[in-house]
Amino acid sequence: MTSPSRNPARLLPVDPTTRAVALDLYERVAGSPIISPHGHVPPSLLLDDEPYADPVALLVTGDHYVTRLLHAAGVDLADLVVDEAAGRDARTVWRTLAAHWHRFAGTASGYWIEEELDGVFGITTPLGPDTADAIYDEITAVLVRPEFRPRALFERFGIEFLATTDDPLDDLSEHAALAASGLPGRVVPTFRPDRYLDPDAVGFAGNVERLLAATGQPGDFAGYLGGLEDRRAHFIRHGAVSTDHGVEEVFTVDLDPAEGERLFQAVVAGSATAGERRAFRGHMLVQMARMSVADGLVMTIHPGVLRNHSSATHARFGPDTGHDIPVATEFTRGIRPLLERYGLEPDFHLVLFAVDETTSSRELAPLAGFYPSVYLGAPWWFLDAPDAIARHRAAVTETAGFYRSSGFIDDTRAFLSIPARHDTARRVDAGFLARLVVEGRVRMGAAERIMDDLVDAIPREVFKL
C-alpha cells in the first residue's frame, strides 16, 4: 500500500462520480496562495529565520494538539520537553512520539503530520518505533539547509497573508522589521486584548495600569477606553485588520457611561463582585464593537473554552498546553445586546467562531443569514478536521449559503502545519461542493465560482484585505 498522502484524491469523496467533480474543483485552488487571517505563529520565527533545531522543535514542541494526546496516553508532559541536563535529548522525545504514533491514526494532527513529513520532507515511510530513528536522521540532515528555514518555507508554502496574535502593548517592532525585510507576503498583527478586558485575567489591574501608563491616559473609564483606542490605532498603523477575543461565554451588555465608570473603578480596585466582573467583561465586548465601527477593525470572537481545566498541569506547564476543554455555548441571547447596538452598522464585521457544533445550524447560520455584520467563523480548534469541516458546511449552508462564511482560518502556532490545514479545508470544501453538484443542487459553474471565492474573494471581503 502506498502512503496515504500520495493519494491525489485524499480526503475527497470516494464515489467515482463525485470524486471526479471534486478533483476538478480542488485542482482550481490547490495551488492558490494561502490567506491566513488568524493564527499564532510568532513573528520572530520569520524575522530571525533560525533553522529549526530538530524534528521535535519542528513537530512536537508547542503543538498542544500533539502533546495533549501523548499526555492522555500516559506520557508526562515534562518528558516531551527537550532537556539535555535531564538526559532527555530531542531523539528521545521523538522516539516517544513514534512509540505512540498509532494513537494519532484518524486524528487531525496525525493527518497533518503525515502531510508535513511527505509534503515538506518527502518522507512517506510510516512513523513508528522501528522507523523513528531513520526519520529523525532524515529530517535532521536537511533542517540545516537554507530551503528549510522559516522564510524559505513561508515562500514555498505560498503564504500571501499571515496574521499573528499580539498583546495590545506590543510595540510591534518585529512586525515593522518584518514588513521592511522583503518577505514576499504580508505578516500583520492582531489586537488581542483579553487580559486588559477581563477582570478575572491574571494580573488584570496591573495590565490596566500599564495600558494607561503606556498611552498617557487618566485612570478613569474614558481614559481606559482611550488607551485601548490608542493601541488599536497603533496596530492599524502596523497593518492589523482585526481584533480577537477569547471568552468563556458569549455575554454582552450595553451600559450607560456612568455604570461603565462605576464598574471600571470596582474591577480595577478588585472590589467588584462576580456579577459585576461579568458585566464589565460583557460590556467591554460592546465597547470593542463600538471601536470596530469607528476604526474598521474586523472583530472576531472565539468563545466557549474553559481554559486550564487541570490546575496541576497548568501550574507545572502553563497555559496553552492541551488542558483547555470546550463548554456548551449560547450566542442568540448573549450576542444580542451587541447586535442591537451595532449589528446593522455599515462595514462592521463580526466573525463568530465556535467549538460547540450545536450552534452551527441553530444559532450561527441564522444570525449570519440575517445580520450583514455577522460572519460564520470556520470550524475551529477541535473542529478544524476533515469530518468536522464537512459537518459544518452541511449544518450552515442550507440556511446561510457559502458567502456568509469566513473562509478558512488555521489558528495555529504550528507553522509547518499551515499548508496541510489549508489543503485539508480546500479538499473538504471541494468534496462538499461536488456532492451538491452531483445531487443536482448547485450548477457546476456556480460551484466553480464558489470554490474560487472560498480561498480568495471571501476571506478578502470578510477581513477587509
Place this chain on the structure above:
Amino acid sequence: MTSPSRNPARLLPVDPTTRAVALDLYERVAGSPIISPHGHVPPSLLLDDEPYADPVALLVTGDHYVTRLLHAAGVDLADLVVDEAAGRDARTVWRTLAAHWHRFAGTASGYWIEEELDGVFGITTPLGPDTADAIYDEITAVLVRPEFRPRALFERFGIEFLATTDDPLDDLSEHAALAASGLPGRVVPTFRPDRYLDPDAVGFAGNVERLLAATGQPGDFAGYLGGLEDRRAHFIRHGAVSTDHGVEEVFTVDLDPAEGERLFQAVVAGSATAGERRAFRGHMLVQMARMSVADGLVMTIHPGVLRNHSSATHARFGPDTGHDIPVATEFTRGIRPLLERYGLEPDFHLVLFAVDETTSSRELAPLAGFYPSVYLGAPWWFLDAPDAIARHRAAVTETAGFYRSSGFIDDTRAFLSIPARHDTARRVDAGFLARLVVEGRVRMGAAERIMDDLVDAIPREVFKL
C-alpha cells in the same frame, strides 16, 4: 451542463446502487397528492384568485427565507419592497435578487426557487445579472394566464389538504366561502392562540378582552377558558384539525384552579411578575392539552425561536421578516407536567417540532418512542432542507422508527414553494430509505410500504384526517 433541476435523480444519493433503489421508492410517491397539515398560506389567496402581480410578488415578497439572506448581503429590507412612488418597481427588486443569486447556492431557498422556475414556468436558464430581465419578462408574460392563477396552481400542484394558520377570533368566513367554492381539495383553518395565551404578547389584555366580549364570557379564568373552548368549537365547525403554539421555551405547569384564577387576574391586570407570566403561559399549554383531549384537535408546538431579535428591523418592517433566531430548546423536563397529566390519554395527539437539532435523538425520539400521544414533528423552518431532513431521519429513526413521525409539513407562506418542498422531503426520505435497504437493514417490501405511508397514511393518522 444542463439545469440541476433537470436531473431526475436530484437530491438522491449518488451511489448507483442506492440511487436505483431510491428512484424506485421516489417514483411510487412522486405524483401523490400533497397533504399540508401546517402552513401559512392566506386563504384569501385562493378565494380571491387574483393573478400574481409580478415575479417579485411571486417569489420574493413575504418570503422571509429570501429576504433575510438579501438583508445579510447588505440589501436594505426597504429596497425589497416594490414602491413605484420611490422609483422601485418590481423589475428593480428582481434585479437585486438576481445580482445576489450566487449567495443562494446551496441554500434551501435557492433550490426551491430553481425548482419553481423550472417546474412552474419551465425556466432552466440560471438566474443572474445577465439573465434577470429575460426571466422577469418570461414570467410576467404568463402570469396573466388563467393557468397561473392561485386556484389553477392549487389544482396543478395536487394539493389535497391545506391548513392555514388563523387568529382565534377570525370569523373564518373566507374558509367558509372557500369550502363552498368548489376548490378540488380541503382548505381548513388552524387555531393559533399565542397572543391570547402569552401575557408578554403585544396587546395581551386587550386580546383577552375581545375574546371575552366575542364569546359573551365573564371576566374570570373560567370565562376565559370557556371563551377559548368556544372559539375552538367554531374552528372545528370550519374543518380545523389542529391547534398550533409558538413558544420561546417548552415550559408547562399544572396548576389548581384557584392558582389559575389568581394568575389570570394578575396577567390581565398587568401586575404579574415575570415568573407569574411564565407560569401562566406554561399552564395555558396544559389547558390547551386538556381541551384537545376533550375536543380532539391535534396540538402542535413550534418552540425555540427568539422572535424579533433585531428591534430596529422589527420596528421598521414588523414581525416575520427574517430576524427570528433559534435558541437551545429543552423538552424532557419542560413538557413533562403536560404529559404527566394527558400524555397517556387515548386519541390525544401532540406533535413536537424543533429548530434545535440536538433534541432529535436526545429527547424527541425517546419521547415519541414511548408516549402514544407524542409525534415527532418534521424538520422545521431552518431545518426543512435536504441535508437537515436527512440528519433528522438518521437521528430519530433508530429509536422511534418511521411511524412516530408526523409526515412532512411545509409551514410556508410561499405558496409557489409548496410542491418543491414536499418533493424535497419525498426525495430525501427515498434516499434515506434506500440506504437502509442497500445496507441490509430494511427489506425492500417494508421500505415500499413506509414510503407510501410517509406521504399518506402517516399524516392522515397524526392529523386525524
Place this chain on the structure above:
Amino acid sequence: MTSPSRNPARLLPVDPTTRAVALDLYERVAGSPIISPHGHVPPSLLLDDEPYADPVALLVTGDHYVTRLLHAAGVDLADLVVDEAAGRDARTVWRTLAAHWHRFAGTASGYWIEEELDGVFGITTPLGPDTADAIYDEITAVLVRPEFRPRALFERFGIEFLATTDDPLDDLSEHAALAASGLPGRVVPTFRPDRYLDPDAVGFAGNVERLLAATGQPGDFAGYLGGLEDRRAHFIRHGAVSTDHGVEEVFTVDLDPAEGERLFQAVVAGSATAGERRAFRGHMLVQMARMSVADGLVMTIHPGVLRNHSSATHARFGPDTGHDIPVATEFTRGIRPLLERYGLEPDFHLVLFAVDETTSSRELAPLAGFYPSVYLGAPWWFLDAPDAIARHRAAVTETAGFYRSSGFIDDTRAFLSIPARHDTARRVDAGFLARLVVEGRVRMGAAERIMDDLVDAIPREVFKL
C-alpha cells in the same frame, strides 16, 4: 429479495471500493470472542440454565427497547405481559408484536431481532401478522433443545467475558457458583451503588442502615465510607473489575471530611435540603473515584437520563420499562472537581458514557484527549445503533483517535441480542475505518491493527482485564 440479514455486507458502506476494504477489516474480527464489560444479564440465567419458556420470554419480556415502541403504538404495557389467568398467553403477545412489526423497521431493535431470528434460529421469513404463528411455532419447537439453553448459547455466542450489574449488598453467591460451574468464560459482578449514594433514591436511609449493619460499621460518615469500601472488596474478591454510576446530572464536588460528615447525618436523617442532597450525591462520586484509585476498580458513569418520566406507567409497571428520557448533559464543569482531585492519578480509569450526542466532540473527546484517566464510553442506550455509532466515531476520532475509546459495551438485559449488538459495532467500526482508508487518511496496516484492538486490546486495557 432475500432476507436483509443474509447480506454478508450488511451495515457496511455501499460504495464498492469502501465496502471491499470494510469487509476485509470486518472479517478479521467477525469471529472474535465477545468481551462485554458492562451489561444487565442476570447471573441466574446462566446458573439455572432453564430453557426459555417461549418466544415472548426470549425476545419481548424485559426488553424495554421493544416494549416502549409497542407502548407508543398504543399497546397497553399490561398486554405485553403473559398472563394465562387473564387469557393472555404468549402466542397472543407474540401476535401483538407481529402486528406492529412494521413500526420497528429502521430501528436498532428491529435490526437486532431480525439478526437473532436469523442467526440463532435460521428464520429469515419476515415477521408480520401472516407469519406470526408459524415463526412462533418454529421457535417454540427448538427452545426445548439443549443447544438453545442459555449456557449453550453463551458458548455458541463466544462470550469470553461478561459483567453483570449488582447491588452492593448482593452476596454474589450466584457469581461464585457460576465461577465454579465450568462455564467457558468469565462472568463477573459490577458494583452499582446508586441507591446507597443518592439521598433521593427510594429507601435511601434504609439502604444505608442495611449497609452499615451488613458491614458492622458505625453510623457516621467514616463508617459509611468503610462499609462501601468493604463491599467493593467483596466484589473484587468475586472478580469485579468496575463500578457503575447512573446519575441524572454530572455534578461532582470535593468536600472536607467535616462537611461530609455533616451532610451524611443530614441526608440519613432526611433533613437535608435539595442543595445538600445534591452536594452529597456529587461528593460521593468523588469518594468513589478515591476508592477506585485505592482499589483499582474502573469507574464508569452513565449520566443524563431522567428516570420514570411517566409516573403512571412507573406506578403500574415499575422502573426500566421504557419511560426513561434523556436530558442535556454537561461534563466539562461538572466532572472537573473529580478530575482536579484524581484525574492524573496513575491507573485510575474513568469511563464516561453519554446519551447526549452533543457532548461527544465538544466535551468527551477533549477530556479523553487530555486526561490519561478518562476514556470515551461507547455510544449508549438510545445511541447503540448503526448510524449513531458511526456519528460517534466521526465526532470523537479526529480529536481523540481510537485508543481513548472504551470498546463496545452492550449494556443489555436482552441476552439473545448480545452477538447482534457486538456484530453491529464491529461492522460499523469496519465501515468507518474503511472510509478513512479509502480517503487516504489511515494506512491499511494501521487500520488492521486498530480493528483488532477495538475488540480485544482496547477493552482489555480500559477495563483492566
